[in-house]
Amino acid sequence: MKIKANRAAFLTALTPLVHLLRYNSLIDEAVGLLEYKNRRFYCKSEDNACSTRAPKSFVGGVPSFVVKGFDLVQFLQRGTSEGVNVSITDRNVTLSSGRSRATFTQFDQKVSFDVPSKWSSMGESFANAFARASQCAARSYYRPILTAVHVAPDRMEASDSYQFLRMTGSFLKSEVLVPATSNKLIQSVSPTKYKVVDNRMFFANGMGTVGVCFLLGGDFPSMAPLDKELKSAVPMEFSKDIVEAIERCAVFVERNKFDEEKVVQVFIQKDLVSLDVESPSGNCHEEVTAKVPRKLVGCKFRVHPKLFASCLSESRRVLVSKKTIHIYEEGKLWFTSALVGERS
Numbered sequence: 001m002k003i004k005a006n007r008a009a010f011l012t013a014l015t016p017l018v019h020l021l022r023y024n025s026l027i028d029e030a031v032g033l034l035e036y037k038n039r040r041f042y043c044k045s046e047d048n049a050c051s052t053r054a055p056k057s058f059v060g061g062v063p064s065f066v067v068k069g070f071d072l073v074q075f076l077q078r079g080t081s082e083g084v085n086v087s088i089t090d091r092n093v094t095l096s097s098g099r100s101r102a103t104f105t106q107f108d109q110k111v112s113f114d115v116p117s118k119w120s121s122m123g124e125s126f127a128n129a130f131a132r133a134s135q136c137a138a139r140s141y142y143r144p145i146l147t148a149v150h151v152a153p154d155r156m157e158a159s160d161s162y163q164f165l166r167m168t169g170s171f172l173k174s175e176v177l178v179p180a181t182s183n184k185l186i187q188s189v190s191p192t193k194y195k196v197v198d199n200r201m202f203f204a205n206g207m208g209t210v211g212v213c214f215l216l217g218g219d220f221p222s223m224a225p226l227d228k229e230l231k232s233a234v235p236m237e238f239s240k241d242i243v244e245a246i247e248r249c250a251v252f253v254e255r256n257k258f259d260e261e262k263v264v265q266v267f268i269q270k271d272l273v274s275l276d277v278e279s280p281s282g283n284c285h286e287e288v289t290a291k292v293p294r295k296l297v298g299c300k301f302r303v304h305p306k307l308f309a310s311c312l313s314e315s316r317r318v319l320v321s322k323k324t325i326h327i328y329e330e331g332k333l334w335f336t337s338a339l340v341g342e343r344s
Contacts, residue, residue, distance in 0.1 A: 001063055001088045007097065009055040010084060011076050014069075016188045016209050017043045017050050021069035034069030035111035036062070042112040043069050048185045049113055053208040065093050066111065067104040075102050115210050116202050119193035123170040127190050130183060133158040135307040136165040136335075137180035148177035150220035157220070163303065164223060165311070166334040176201055177216040185211045226336055230326055233319035237291040238273060242316070243309050245275055245286040250305035252279045264308070268292055268299040268320070277305075296320050301337045311335040 014021075017034070023045040025031035035042045039058055042051045065088055072095070076084065081097040088094075094103045123129075130149060138146035138160040149158045152175045157166040174196050189211040191203035199217070204210040249264045256262050256279060265276045268290070275286040299320055308327075315329040320339075327335040 001061075003057055003059075003062060003086050003088075005055055005057040005084050005086055007076055007079050007082055007084045009057070011073070013041060013052050013055055014073050014076070016052050017041060017069065018073055019184050019188065020045045020048060020050055021073060029107075030109040030111050032069060033066050033107055033109055033111050034072060035064065035066045037064040037112045040112070040115075044111050047179060047214055048182055049111070049212040050185060050189070051113070051115060051210045063088050066107045066109060067093050068107075072104055113212060115204075116195040116197065119195050119202075119204065120173055122172055122191060122194050122203070124192075125169055126171050127186055129156050129167050129169065129171065130178070130186050132307065132310055133165055133167065134180040134183040135304055136160060136163050145177070145216065145218050145220060147180055148216045148220070149180050151176050151178055157223070159221070159223070162338040163307070164226060164334075164336040165307070166223070168331055168333075177218065177220060178213060179216060182211075182213040185213065226324065229321040229324045229336075230319065230328065233321040233324070233326055234293050234296060236268070236293060236296055236318050236320055238312065238316055238318060239289045240316070241288045242273070242290075243312050245288050246305045246309045246312070249275050249277045249284045249286055250309070252277045252282055252284050254306065262304055263302045264305045265302050266300065268296055270294075270297050299325070299339055301325050301339050303337050307335070308337075 020043045021032060021034060023031050025046055028046055031045055033043065036054060039054050040051050041054055075095060079097045079100065083097065085096045091106055092103050093106060094101060133149045133156050136158040137149055141147060146159055146161060149156060151172050153173055155166055155168045156171050158180065172194060176196060178201060189203060189209050190205050191211065192205055194201060194203040199215050200212055201215055202210060202212050246264060253262045267274045271289060271292060272287050273290045277284050311327045311333060314333055315327055317328055319326040319328055324336050324338055327333065
């Protein structure tokens with residue numbers, strides 16, 4: 001079977017799959033493979049899967065094939081001709097363009113999955129909210145439940161045991177625990193609808209791209225103790241310069257390999273707040289003015305700068321208690337970080 005495809009259209013169809021195609025696995029041999037079947041492309045990692053519509057040139061009757069996906073993508077990316085000839089046999093898939101020709105070995109593993117026919121709509125802000133919440137989830141599997149983002153019909157929340165984030169709004173009609181590691185896939189799909197089937201959540205956009213993630217089981221921890229902390233908290237006010245100061249500090253840590261290294265140390269002093277970061281590439285110290293009640297002088301905490309800055313951009317209403325600091329906007333946003341160290 002031979003077809004002629006437009007190289008740009010071919011690449012456009014594969015773009016949402018690229019970050020999954022980069023994966024390899026010693027456990028699942030299907031990881032990293034690209035399957036074409038019935039006018040759709042499919043790929044998977046150990047935790048997620050994705051499918052996109054094939055270009056129009058892949059008309060009915062084109063046989064299914066399974067090849068190493070990332071190799072095929074790279075060959076297309078480095079091509080120069082607009083057209084690509086695709087030849088499919090039982091053993092190989094051959095792509096030729098101009099004077100270039102590449103043959104890809106077919107594999108026996110299957111990657112495809114059944115795409116739901118009925119969907120439920122999700123809130124427009126789901127993807128943006130999930131991106132923020134995933135920054136607050138735990139990366140360590142010491143408490144696996146904290147590696148998930150808790151999504152309920154009226155809220156989305158996450159915690160890594162010393163930070164907590166809750167956003168209110170209409171997200172899903174279901175209550176699920178979505179692994180924070182699914183964020184890249186969710187952002188690449190930009191979904192508008194979803195379907196929960198057993199322990200999987202399917203999500204799709206209007207362009208025919210479908211993502212799948214495995215859901216976690218169990219109950220997300222109750223954050224009721226934070227209610228007491230919030231009631232006893234004292235208000236303070238940062239100056240408007242705080243967000244830019246945090247973003248400058250983030251330069252030194254946002255590219256660090258481990259999440260526990262991507263933190264800014266914050267020290268509340270009399271009439272000002274100091275920010276400090278240290279990394280192998282250098283360090284940064286910032287000071288911004290603040291209206292600080294006397295009882296809060298000496299408080300210290302650490303935060304992920306991107307998350308803290310994005311929350312402060314939405315609300316600069318800050319409350320500090322004996323153990324925690326909160327960015328709190330009733331009915332909209334609730335961010336909490338634990339205080340560390342001793343007050344001076």
